[in-house]
Amino acid sequence: MRQHSAGFTLLELIAGGALVAMGVSAVMPSLFRNMRQGEVDRYTQQLETGLFSLRAKLGQQKTSCTLKFEGAELTTFKSPKDLLEMKTHPERIECCNSDIKAANQAKNIDSGCTSGPNVGSLLAENLSGIEKDRVIRDRSLRLIEQEGTSISDAVEVAVNLENYELTPPGTSTMSDDLIFLIRSKESDQSKLRTRCLQISGTGTIFSASWNDTQSRCEK
Structure with missing residues (x-):
């Protein structure tokens, strides 16, 4: 005798799809809120x-x-x-110390201050290579390290x-x-x-x- 494999009727598929859609619509607002809060x-x-x-x-x-x-x-x-x-507004943080004053005086600038993100570049002007990169990285001052992120x-x-x-x-x-x-x-x-x-x-x-x-x- 011929056997037929069990399957879903069209009505059962429609009902199942409707239940899934209802479940998704119920949890989506909560998922979006959690994403925004995150x-x-x-x-x-x-x-x-x-x-x-x-x-x-x-x-x-x-x-x-x-x-x-x-x-x-x-x-x-x-x-x-x-x-x-501060990437486009370095003036949002102004910093002062003796090293900045000395670097400015070498450029005939009578000030012990400069914008925070530019401190490293100012102090590294007479350096080169790895040492210059290190001073720019370590001596620059800003509020947030990674700016313009998603x-x-x-x-x-x-x-x-x-x-x-x-x-x-x-x-x-x-x-x-x-x-x-x-x-x-x-x-x-x-x-x-x-x-x-x-x-x-x-x-x-x-x-x-x-x-x-x-x-x-x-x-």
Whole structure:
């Protein structure tokens, strides 16, 4: 007797496809939220790492720097490239030390300061080869090491102060803490957390979530 292999009817296939579509549509919003939140968290980590690195370099190089954030307000969010990143705006961090002063004097410039990203190039002008590359890499100063990434394009940031002074070893004499807010560019912010980084006068860096109701960083 002839045997027929078991299979699905067209109606069963349609019903199964509908169930799969319903399941996917149910989880997709959550997946997208997790993806957007992950972008915020990764950029926050990049900024925090940059701050730790800057603080360490200031101590090693005995350098003072002033961070400049034009139009800074905690209620005004901007793209990182328009507020924090320094590739096209090196003037956003001005740094001063005795090595910079000596290098400037050799060029008949009466100043002990220059923009942070240009410190390495200034100090390496009379060097060559591997040593020049090392000085440019190690002595240049900026807030974020990797700029213009896909993650930075997915977030927006706000800062509370237009100017913030840092002295060796990464401390500050300013009375107000420096606060960064980082959030997704996603239009529906209600289900996403805004992250914050807070730097105190002692150089302590505190990473947390932003409580908009109480206007403070909290775990």
